[in-house]
Amino acid sequence: MKSLLLSAYNHLEIADFPAPEAGPDEVLVRVAACGICGSDVHGYDGSSGRRIPPIVMGHEAAGTVAAVGASVKGYAIGDRVTFDSTVFCGTCVFCQRGEVNLCDNRQVIGVSCGDYRRHGAFAEYVAIPERILYHLPDNLSFAEAAMLEATSVALHAVRVSELKGGETALVIGAGMIGLLTLQAARALGCARVMIADIDASRLELARNVGADEILDSSGAELVAEVLKRTEGRGVDLAFEAVGRNETVNTAIDCTRKGGTVTLIGNIQPEVALPLQKVVTRQLRLQGSCASAGEYPQAIELIASGKIKVAPLITSIAPLEEGPRWFARLHAREPNLMKVILKP
Ligand SMILES: [Zn+2]
Numbered sequence: 001m002k003s004l005l006l007s008a009y010n011h012l013e014i015a016d017f018p019a020p021e022a023g024p025d026e027v028l029v030r031v032a033a034c035g036i037c038g039s040d041v042h043g044y045d046g047s048s049g050r051r052i053p054p055i056v057m058g059h060e061a062a063g064t065v066a067a068v069g070a071s072v073k074g075y076a077i078g079d080r081v082t083f084d085s086t087v088f089c090g091t092c093v094f095c096q097r098g099e100v101n102l103c104d105n106r107q108v109i110g111v112s113c114g115d116y117r118r119h120g121a122f123a124e125y126v127a128i129p130e131r132i133l134y135h136l137p138d139n140l141s142f143a144e145a146a147m148l149e150a151t152s153v154a155l156h157a158v159r160v161s162e163l164k165g166g167e168t169a170l171v172i173g174a175g176m177i178g179l180l181t182l183q184a185a186r187a188l189g190c191a192r193v194m195i196a197d198i199d200a201s202r203l204e205l206a207r208n209v210g211a212d213e214i215l216d217s218s219g220a221e222l223v224a225e226v227l228k229r230t231e232g233r234g235v236d237l238a239f240e241a242v243g244r245n246e247t248v249n250t251a252i253d254c255t256r257k258g259g260t261v262t263l264i265g266n267i268q269p270e271v272a273l274p275l276q277k278v279v280t281r282q283l284r285l286q287g288s289c290a291s292a293g294e295y296p297q298a299i300e301l302i303a304s305g306k307i308k309v310a311p312l313i314t315s316i317a318p319l320e321e322g323p324r325w326f327a328r329l330h331a332r333e334p335n336l337m338k339v340i341l342k343p
């Protein structure tokens with residue numbers, strides 16, 4: 001089969017690769033669309049250490065069922081499907097608690113690290129365990145479905161923040177996850193959502209997908225602006241979707257006493273924690289990782305138009321253009337959001 005193979009760091013090629021076979025509890029999916037994730041770009045140059053060549057990357061995908069394993073019950077050839085990026089084991093303590101994103105034996109599709117190698121969906125076919133598959137409604141395109149993984153990540157961040165409805169929220173960072181978190185926060189009940197970034201084109205996108213207020217500032221200037229807009233109190237809930245020392249600290253400073261700061265971004269491995277502020281203002285710092293059961297909700301919210309993903313798709317290109325798009329994303333060319341490849 002045709003595949004986009006990372007044969008060496010910084011080197012992608014269209015290669016003939018043996019098609020996978022579906023195991024007894026697996027489905028063979030003929031891939032129709034697969035998005036390039038930021039983690040793929042960080043894996044491509046070796047910086048994350050999680051895409052050790054040779055590897056077919058790609059975990060944000062959708063397609064049609066081409067073959068089913070002997071014990072598969074819920075899917076038939078021709079069904080339109082998508083799947084979670086995470087393969088969980090289903091038996092460990094965390095899986096039994098429903099926290100499948102925290103599974104002890106977690107593997108991610110299209111990843112090769114020291115512990116495992118699992119080829120992904122930048123190829124004509126990929127084999128996927130039935131337990132992470134989802135049926136797609138007819139009115140959801142494959143390209144939109146390739147945005148479900150990121151949407152689920154955003155919904156998970158909002159869910160773990162335990163909002164009750166009516167909150168004022170701030171999203172820091174208007175990248176892909178920030179723009180989806182903004183929409184997820186609105187869809188799940190926040191009354192007012194502000195978003196901050198220093199990139200004007202991203203803020204324009206934020207306005208297009210429904211931000212109530214867009215803030216073109218960072219650091220102390222952003223804190224002052226947020227306090228001014230919240231009668232000096234700060235927001236109930238801040239979502240940090242960057243993951244740097246400065247932005248994490250800004251998120252903390254923008255949050256009211258007793259509020260929650262949900263941490264999604266993690267570019268830097270460590271940041272300085274303003275301990276006395278967090279303790280004396282009784283803030284809750286909540287980490288959020290991947291998703292755990294949010295796919296059905298993500299499918300419903302995109303299909304109903306409550307979460308808009310089309311404005312976040314920069315290009316839908318044939319698989320053959322993959323090497324060029326990876327190079328452009330890696331070079332941090334401005335105004336690129338999601339690029340989707342079609343095998
Ligand atoms: Zn991803």
Ligand SMILES: [Zn+2]
Nearest residue numbers: 089092095103
């Ligand atoms: Zn598990």
